[in-house]
Amino acid sequence: DSGVTQTPKHLITATGQRVTLRCSPRSGDLSVYWYQQSLDQGLQFLIQYYNGEERAKGNILERFSAQQFPDLHSELNLSSLELGDSALYFCASSFRGDLTNEQYFGPGTRLTVT
Amino acid sequence: AQKVTQAQTEISVVEKEDVTLDCVYETRDTTYYLFWYKQPPSGELVFLIRRNSFDEQNEISGRYSWNFQKSTSSFNFTITASQVVDSAVYFCALSDIYGGATNKLIFGTGTLLAVQP
Numbered sequence: 715d716s717g718v719t720q721t722p723k724h725l726i727t728a729t730g731q732r733v734t735l736r737c738s739p740r741s742g743d744l745s746v747y748w749y750q751q752s753l754d755q756g757l758q759f760l761i762q763y764y765n766g767e768e769r770a771k772g773n774i775l776e777r778f779s780a781q782q783f784p785d786l787h788s789e790l791n792l793s794s795l796e797l798g799d800s801a802l803y804f805c806a807s808s809f810r811g812d813l814t815n816e817q818y819f820g821p822g823t824r825l826t827v828t
Numbered sequence: 829a830q831k832v833t834q835a836q837t838e839i840s841v842v843e844k845e846d847v848t849l850d851c852v853y854e855t856r857d858t859t860y861y862l863f864w865y866k867q868p869p870s871g872e873l874v875f876l877i878r879r880n881s882f883d884e885q886n887e888i889s890g891r892y893s894w895n896f897q898k899s900t901s902s903f904n905f906t907i908t909a910s911q912v913v914d915s916a917v918y919f920c921a922l923s924d925i926y927g928g929a930t931n932k933l934i935f936g937t938g939t940l941l942a943v944q945p
């Protein structure tokens with residue numbers, strides 16, 4: 715158990731809908747990362763937050779947004795969902811947000827868009 | 829540009845065989861970290877190792893060993909005496925400071941290892 719929690723574990727929704735994925739980092743970790751794992755794109759970095767502020771952006775679609783709250787949990791919002799958004803979404807956390815820190819991954823949220 | 833290549837898509841071995849998973853990386857930075865993660869059929873990502881670019885010593889942990897060679901930009905992973913429980917997808921990843929003070933991981937496409945009893 716990495717100490718990173720993600721809810722829900724599974725989510726099934728229809729095209730055009732909006733969903734919110736939630737992540738709680740390990741106790742004491744200030745940085746949160748979101749990754750998407752899909753058959754087409756593999757495992758790719760979406761976005762990183764550090765202590766409430768956006769630190770880095772990857773290949774995140776404009777239909778997707780994220781935030782990190784004062785209690786350090788993070789939410790990834792996916793809107794106008796398309797079939798291609800079906801994927802496993804991972805959250806990871808690290809103490810700081812730089813190279814010196816290891817990232818610990820949560821169990822993932824499997825999103826299925828029908 | 830940052831890139832991680834795992835040329836082996838799938839490997840199948842029989843239990844007790846040794847197997848090496850290849851990883852080749854590209855980066856402009858002199859400071860970077862390399863990782864291996866295991867993804868069993870249950871789907872979670874399990875951290876195996878992190879190695880920084882200044883430490884080229886090979887590492888052994890039980891049946892696992894890693895060979896880091898900067899001259900060939902490779903970070904290969906060997907499992908000795910493989911077991912059925914080693915069956916999983918294995919990802920190599922790179923983290924560097926190119927593009928700012930971030931710690932994002934660039935993953936390879938993964939190698940599916942199937943260990944047959």
